[in-house]
Amino acid sequence: MTGLLLTALLVGPLLFALAIALVPRANVRLQKTIALSGAILLFLVSLGLYTGFDPNVSGYQFQVDVPWISAGAFKANFSIGVDGISLFLVLLTTLLTPISLMASWNSIKDRVREFLIFILMLETGLIGVFVARDLFLFYGFWEFQLIPMYFLIGMYGGANRVYATIKFVLYTLVGSLLMLVAIMWLWSQAGHTFDIETLTRTANLPPSVQTWLFLAFALAFAIKVPVFPLHTWLPDAHTEAPTAGSVMLAGVLLKMGTYGFLRFCFPLFPHAARQFSTLFIVLAVIGIIYGAIVAAVQPDMKRLVAYSSVSHLGFVMLGLFAFNAQAWQGAVIQMVNHGISTGALFLLVGVLYDQRHTRLIREYGGVAQVTPLLNVVFLIAVLSSAGLPGLNGFIGEFTILLGAFQSHPLMTVLATSGVILSAVYLLWMFQRVMYGPVTHEETRSLKDLSRWQMAYLLPLLALMVWLGVHPDTVFNKTHLTVTNAVKAYHDRVSPDWTVPGGSAR
């Protein structure tokens, strides 16, 4: 009955959201309590995934298979499961959801009930994307998470929120809908099935077809990641989003893109993936450097962190298109790391913004004199994001660069400059905000981190240190899945590969 665990994680948030909807509007405190205790409970449940996940078993675990739609040739199943790649993304989602709720506990004052419901809906949508083993189900979740995010930015965001949220939705829809056409094509040509494993096993598509389908899928994923030059929606969305929205967006949403490459593009369209690998490597490196340079000149802290995401996700893309086990291991752990570090940075910017109502770096200065504790926490988050050895960011970047160097030495050398640049823009921002004389009188009245704020920041800080000194926590569980995936990819692109059990076409 291990499958119940995953089903609970998917249905749980919706049930809590329903419970919140039934609480009288005026009783905000009860609504918040239900949401937070529910989210924490779900996180504890999801820890069962980690402890129960057997690292020596290849393929999906905690599987559930229930028929869902069956009408003629149109069959889709509610089939879910986790493997080494999706395990930590699910955990990241369940971890960041209660943290987002805690961070918004006092900052969201208006329409709290809707806010809580949207956060929980988002949790369901995101977990669904990572656990779906059926292409149709995956697509349903993929689109579904747009709705709560659209409302979170549009209802609780800054002054320019409507523009940002519409831009976000339209941008992602263009990619998603072309991917939908590709999914239809796959379904109609590859035996009327949506089952991802079956498709991977039997869909032996000719390279010319693979090219088109790959491009359709890759566009959707590249917009989500976002890969340069498709990243322009991201800074706007982040700048306008409320803190919780930013944390979920950077922490989890962007990983849907990189996850999609691993889960769909490489297994299904290996030839096309290889054909376009150079392009994506180049774009990844441009993203790393460009994101870092643009981040350095941002006057707004949140925009700076947003552009740092473009840079960091560039590393993940570099790792993915290097096609070796080490780089993929690095990419998987870096997805998790980025969620932890960037999530923490957004939370801290939120702490400052809630008190001063500005995110402009020049409005701050000398904050460290007033708030020593915030200073320490901020420093750890910045160093983790900048990849200081001993913290988690270093592990991911280093592993990716090691792996990528084996296949693309020159590009990797260029990408390494991104590590230096990230230290530059993060530390420079940190210095301008925290040190020097106090430039604005309002800064003197800043409050230091409260116990409540420490309560939700500490888990992230602990993870930064823990994953920095003991990355095997992740590597052990992902190892088998990743090595098998790499092996399968190389088998498929080798010229003498044939479909096991004959061709489906």
Next chain:
Amino acid sequence: MNTMPVGLWSAPGISVNWGITIPIAIVVLTAMGAMMTDAFSKRKEYTALVTIGGLVVALFACLRLWGNGFHATFAPIDAPIAGQLIADNYALFLCMLFVSVGLATAWISHTWLAQRNLMHGEYYVLMLFAISGMMLMVQATELITLFVGLETFSISLYVLSAFARSKKRSEEAGLKYLLLGAFSSAFLLYGIAFIYGAMGTTNLNVIADTLAQPGALAAVGPYMLPAGIGLMLVGLGFKVAAVPFHLWTPDVYEGAPTPVTAFMSVATKAAAFGAMGRILLFAFPTASQSWQPLVASMALATMIVGNFVAVCQNNVKRMLAYSSIAHAGYVLIGIVAGDLPGILFYLLCYAVMNFGAFSVVAAMSRQGRDYDTFEDYNGLHHRNPGLALAMSVFMFSLAGIPPAVGFYGKFYLFAHAVERGYTGLVVVGVLTSVVSAWYYLRVVVAMWMREGEPGSRKLHVAPGIAIVVAACALFTVFAFLAPSRMIDAANDAGKTAVTSMTAASR
């Protein structure tokens, strides 16, 4: 297939099966009954009740016929006036759709009419006649019968769109619809004449049989038949509001009473598409060379024009009018791909969500005034959260974003089109869907993300409208979880149609 009398009456020697006319007959009799009720009772509610009762009975009659595969005819096949009506699942599926839409319209009309002192029983009578005309149209296997059905519902709708005759807009809508509609009917009739000229018959079964013979198409000649089909497409294109025959749509939809608009936007479209499917995909599949390019270009133009012009609207009712043009474009892809199940399923999904959206527009009006600019929706979630939520559901569904039936409708239609090699059309379809997300989300933005006028009071919705809105919204979301039966029904209806036509013509 042999005919199965429903235990009514069938004359010896003549294969007459009155059973298949029962649903239409019930609707027509209800119309008569409603007229009498209206004449002899002071209470207008009774007319509405008679209407609703009759439609419920008609719905059961359709269900009773479902799956029996009646293709009985009023005369032996070889008689001069060969089989004119058919009650296959294809027709029944659509008939049930019309009747259900009629029921919902009757529900929401009551308050709306009362608010404006328009409580006249004729409203319901005309609506019933319109429904009977639509049923006749989709049951017809004979072009003349089909035309009679079309005229029956068209004339009823001309009157209905001008029903709020105290309002200039409504009068204008009725007149526009009448003049242009008359033109389109003439085109259709002209087309029928050409087809008669080419084929020597107006019976769709006979035409289908004749054209199925090898070399038959060449024998007919290259001019007469394509001209006939083209002229008919003009007439039907007008009814489904396809570009370039769409210009009446926004004005009529905006001017007509909102419940009538709701009724027209889904039922008329479904009826016209039902007839289009029947004509093009049964009678002339072999002549597809002559109509496929036409329909394909119509589909392209309809999707592009409908969606792009919808973006420029400042009035929700007009926006929904252009959106319904755009949706006609998606269904036309199904016609090109020859995908009847997909068309039927789409029409069903579209009927629910679009009717729901127009019901919300109807709910917005109060004190006899319409409030349908985008600004009127500002801050609706404060004034009535339930209504705002329902409208959001309809908007996301129309945009084709899961979890809503609108997504299935699109998916099913497009997936079949991709399967049959019309990927280019589908790509245009999804890209214009992105454009459509822009204007649908404008409504959502207004409702949730903008502030209404300060001091605006709670908006109360009449129970009749509230029930319909809630039912449509719940269906839109929950049918997403278990759509198999709906898709099965559409598959069944689409597929049996093909077999029954061939069987009936044997």
